[in-house]
Amino acid sequence: MLYTTKGIDREIIRIKREVSKVPDYGYTVIAETLEGLAVRKKNILEKYDALMYAYGNCASAYFIAANDREKFKGFCQLAAKAGEICFQLYEKGIRTSASWGRHLENKDTMFTYIHYAILANDYELAIRITPLESLLGSVLQQDYDKAKTFLPEDPNEIQSPWQDEERILWAVAYKNEKKLNQFVERRINDLRRQACVATPVYFDEHGLAWIKLAMQRGMECKLNVLELPLDLLDVFSVNEAEWKLPKDEELEKILAGDVYHANC
Numbered sequence: 001m002l003y004t005t006k007g008i009d010r011e012i013i014r015i016k017r018e019v020s021k022v023p024d025y026g027y028t029v030i031a032e033t034l035e036g037l038a039v040r041k042k043n044i045l046e047k048y049d050a051l052m053y054a055y056g057n058c059a060s061a062y063f064i065a066a067n068d069r070e071k072f073k074g075f076c077q078l079a080a081k082a083g084e085i086c087f088q089l090y091e092k093g094i095r096t097s098a099s100w101g102r103h104l105e106n107k108d109t110m111f112t113y114i115h116y117a118i119l120a121n122d123y124e125l126a127i128r129i130t131p132l133e134s135l136l137g138s139v140l141q142q143d144y145d146k147a148k149t150f151l152p153e154d155p156n157e158i159q160s161p162w163q164d165e166e167r168i169l170w171a172v173a174y175k176n177e178k179k180l181n182q183f184v185e186r187r188i189n190d191l192r193r194q195a196c197v198a199t200p201v202y203f204d205e206h207g208l209a210w211i212k213l214a215m216q217r218g219m220e221c222k223l224n225v226l227e228l229p230l231d232l233l234d235v236f237s238v239n240e241a242e243w244k245l246p247k248d249e250e251l252e253k254i255l256a257g258d259v260y261h262a263n264c
Contacts, residue, residue, distance in 0.1 A: 083113035
């Protein structure tokens, strides 16, 4: 398999130019995100969902543009904290009319929120917001026998909308390194085919987080592609005292139990 593609290389050049042209890139992106949310009058749940993605985008941009691992993990940590807040706000009764709101209730696309915590090596946070009685919850707790109870014996029977995740977690649960590499390679091939009609994926955050879960199982991914920078598979965590979300008095009041009335 080729290490990269022309489409990915062009996208990386674009990202590097964007980061180099914007002074204090991360601060600017977050400030513009908050300004846009205020203009569109988004509620606080929608605010933190948008912030989660904004912090996540900053993380990958800093890594791609400058190989800045500290900022990568720091922004992943902030994204993970923003994701956790989304669930806390939902539990407080705050809702959104956006289609993604149902995922907070059903918890059916948990990895969208949790992978940032895994990339930041904050497994306590990941476990805290994951249903423990689930495939992902079992793998995070490293209870692989329990994880198998959520899976068929044959991975070819997995046909869910999130089959990439379930197939790779199947390989982790069954400690099948050959299948792990096959499933990861299949995912990268699919992402590259999709690039024919969409923006190329230059950094597969979900894929890398799944590989980190495999690494905890003593498994190794041997696929050498640009989308999966395996040199990020370290175990150091960021200094949380240096990576804190901005103070938010409205959020503090809501989490403290004050009544909140929000328009959907």
